[in-house]
Amino acid sequence: MQVLQVQLEIRPDPAEVGRARRWARSRLAGSGIGADEPLAETLILLVSELVTNAVVHTGCPAVLRLSLPGGAEAATVRLEVADSSARPPCPRHAEGDETNGRGLELVDGLADRWGWNPEGAGKRIWCEVDRCAPGASAGTAYPAYEDFAYEAV
DSSP states (O other): OOOEEEEHHHHHHOOOOOOOHHHHHHHHHHHOTTTTTHHHHHHHHHHHHHHHHHHHHSSSSSEEEEEEESSSSSSEEEEEEESSOOOOOOOOOOOTTTTSSHHHHHHHHOOSSSEEEEEETTEEEEEEEEETTTTTOOOGGGGGGGGGOOOOO
């Protein structure tokens, strides 16, 4: 199976989050993942959360990478955000009306796998989402967004 790997450099500016989402949408569409597929919206939300974390919590430039499988068969899409901050991600649980602290909970709930690795002087946070085969049963559907508390940035 062929895998397309693409990357986008991110400046430490909150406006970059929207640019990263638009860029990712175009790359997903170009790889055959339609905007109306639940997978596309899940991946865009994951891009948004990981890029936001990099921009807000590190203040460092970052690199967003997508690894997209070729074809429409079942496969895994991987996204990574690498930055030059050695500070590891710190999952937390937001309470009540708090507007921050839900990002990594969303990543944990939406991705099939996620983690992080030291990389040089910084780190790489990654997540993977398994693409369902066409005609897969409803039991393999992506979680409903209503199940997660989320506030747009």
